[in-house]
Every structure is written in structure tokens, then in C-alpha cells.
Amino acid sequence: MRALDIDQLRTFVAICDYGSLSAAAPHLCLSTSAVSEQMGKLEQRLSQSLLTRGKTGATPTAHGRRLLRHARDLLALSEAAVRDLTGESLEGEVCLALTDYFRPASVTQLLQRLRVDYPGLRLNVMVAKSAWIDASEPSPEFDIGLAMRLAPTRPASAGESTLLRRERLFWVGADRNAGRERPLPVLALPAGCALQALTVRTLERHRVSYRLAHSASGVTGLQLAVAAGLGVACLNESSIGPGLVRLGTASGLPPMQEVEFHLLPPRRGEAPVVSKVRDTLRELFR
Known part of the structure; x- marks a missing residue:
């Protein structure tokens, strides 16, 4: 059996992360036509349609x-093999501030892989609200920040934060009838959370009667409250764990926009080990 092409997999992952062929092209240093050609070869190799293309992009x-799950693992292993054989090493201590909305099901495995690849690296991880991470940059409390932001209306400029991935927001409940109660019992993180503010604004704009039924201290608590049937919540795609049901238009809930996950930009004069860890995290987390 012929193996998968690593460059084609990298192209596929970039399209999924950036939302379209044209958006992924500059990050791959390829033309849009070259990106399309690589995707055509990958789909032909697997005899499967891998992307749904439309006016708003590709999913x-x-x-x-x-x-996508296999592709991310294979790309990470490829990068690890290159680092191992070229003798690249990371040593020192780095603190990462991470929003708990970011890929909660897999971030632990990614950090464990980093520790295995670089046993001389002491990586300290703190979970914090995105608003605090953004507002605290630069901060002596952490070296690298990873925050969630509402999808911008303009493209990022050079020197700004690095976009890791973009995800859709969904209403979720314990079952498919969860979103039909009025006033709608809304579960959210405390005031100051950008997603909580977006949820409230969206409901008010669409004139949906609601009440804040429960305030959780973190995403894990929010997931447990939803699964227990205390109400509905708005979560990004990778935060929708077992026991949570996506609610469709039949529930009368308004559509939600996308969110983006960003690595905050490098600081002036930061230690070389921090820059290397940021580059490594960018590849692993994508």
C-alpha cells in the first residue's frame, strides 16, 4: 500500500485550520492552484472526498x-523525528498561559509529547481566562500566552499573534429538547468571559428570552453542568465532549460566529528557549 504524502497532509491540515484554500496558501508558501492540486491528489489517493467547498470556505x-486526527499526529511525529536526528534540544524553564477552551481533549497529550521530546525542558502550564492572558501581555507571570478571541473582521497584520486554528461555536445541551425552554436557562463562565458576553449579546439581539442559570469556574465545570441538564451553553467545537448534544435550528436558538485561537506574539529580547518552545507549540497545536 502506497504511503500518504506528508506535504499533502500538511496542506490538508492548513486548509482545515485557516478555513479555505486561499487562506491556507500563503502560510504554505504555495499558490492557491498548487494547494488545490495537492488536495486533489490526496483525495484521489484515498478515494474519498475530504473537503466540502463553498462560498464561505472549506470544511x-x-x-x-x-x-484530520491522523494527519495532526503524523505531522507532529515528523517534526519530532527531524528534531531528534538533527540534535535539536530544548533546555530551561518556560511558563505557558493557556485558555481552557483550547482543545481540552487533546492538549494534555500534546504537552506530554513535548515533555517526552525535550526531557530537559521544564514546562509550567497555567490555565487562565483569555481576557486576562491578552490583557496581561507582556507579563512576568508567563512567557507564552495562548488565548481565544472572537473571529476578527480584518486579516491579521505582520508582527501580530499567530493564528493556530479557527472553530465554530455551537449551542449544546443534555438532549435535543434542552434549548426549547423559555426563558432559556443559560450556563456560562463568569462575567469577563468574552464568550459569555457574546452569548448574551446574541440572545438579546435575536430577542430570545433567557436567564443566567449557572456560572461555572471553568470549561470542565461548564461541560458537567450541561451534561447534568442544568441548561444550555455555547461552546467551541473541540470543547463539546461526551454527553453533550449540539442543538439545531429547531430549538429556536440563533447561529453563533467563529472563534480563533492565537499564540501571542514574541516579546522583545525574550530568551532563545522561549522562542523555540513557541515555534514547537505552534507546530504541535496546529
């Missing part, structure tokens, strides 16, 4: 989502 199909 992975069911087969594409299955491949």
Missing part, C-alpha cells in the same frame, strides 16, 4: 475529520 467532510 472537512466526515472522512476528512477522521483523517
Whole structure:
């Protein structure tokens, strides 16, 4: 059986992360036509349609989502092999401030892989609200920040933060009837959370009667409250864990926009080990 092409997998992952072929092209240093050609070869190799293309961009199909998990793992292993054989090492102590909305099901595995690849690296991780991470930059409390932001209306400029991935927001409940109660019992993080503010603004704009039924201290608590049937919440795609049901238009809930996850930009004069860890995290987390 012929193996998968690592460059084609990298192209596929970039399209999923940036939302379209044209948006992924500059990050891959390829033309849009070259990106399309690579995707055509990958789909032909697997005899499967991997992307749904439309006016608003490209999203992975069911087969594409299955491949995406394997592709991320294979790319990370490829990078680890290069670092191992070229003798690159990381030593020192680095503190990472991380929003708990970011890929909660897999971030632990990614950090464990980093520790295995670089046993001389002491990586301290703190979970914090995105608003605090953004407002505290630069901060002596952490070296690298990873925050969630509402999708911008303009493209990022040179020197700004690094976009890692973009995800859709969904209403979720314990079952498919959860979103039909009025006033709608809303579960959210405390005031100051950008997603809580967006949820309230969206409901008020669409004139949906609601009440704040429960305030959780973190995403894990929010997931447990939803699964227990205390109400509904708005979560990014990778935060929708077992026991949570996505609520459709039949619930009368308004559509939600996308969110983006960013690595904050490098600081002037930061230690070389911090810069290397940021580059490594960018590849692993993508």
C-alpha cells in the first residue's frame, strides 16, 4: 500500500485550520492552484472526498475529520523525528498561559509529547481566562500566552499573534429538547468571559428570552453542568465532549460566529528557549 504524502497532509491540515484554500496558501508558501492540486491528489489517493467547498470556505467532510486526527499526529511525529536526528534540544524553564477552551481533549497529550521530546525542558502550564492572558501581555507571570478571541473582521497584520486554528461555536445541551425552554436557562463562565458576553449579546439581539442559570469556574465545570441538564451553553467545537448534544435550528436558538485561537506574539529580547518552545507549540497545536 502506497504511503500518504506528508506535504499533502500538511496542506490538508492548513486548509482545515485557516478555513479555505486561499487562506491556507500563503502560510504554505504555495499558490492557491498548487494547494488545490495537492488536495486533489490526496483525495484521489484515498478515494474519498475530504473537503466540502463553498462560498464561505472549506470544511472537512466526515472522512476528512477522521483523517484530520491522523494527519495532526503524523505531522507532529515528523517534526519530532527531524528534531531528534538533527540534535535539536530544548533546555530551561518556560511558563505557558493557556485558555481552557483550547482543545481540552487533546492538549494534555500534546504537552506530554513535548515533555517526552525535550526531557530537559521544564514546562509550567497555567490555565487562565483569555481576557486576562491578552490583557496581561507582556507579563512576568508567563512567557507564552495562548488565548481565544472572537473571529476578527480584518486579516491579521505582520508582527501580530499567530493564528493556530479557527472553530465554530455551537449551542449544546443534555438532549435535543434542552434549548426549547423559555426563558432559556443559560450556563456560562463568569462575567469577563468574552464568550459569555457574546452569548448574551446574541440572545438579546435575536430577542430570545433567557436567564443566567449557572456560572461555572471553568470549561470542565461548564461541560458537567450541561451534561447534568442544568441548561444550555455555547461552546467551541473541540470543547463539546461526551454527553453533550449540539442543538439545531429547531430549538429556536440563533447561529453563533467563529472563534480563533492565537499564540501571542514574541516579546522583545525574550530568551532563545522561549522562542523555540513557541515555534514547537505552534507546530504541535496546529
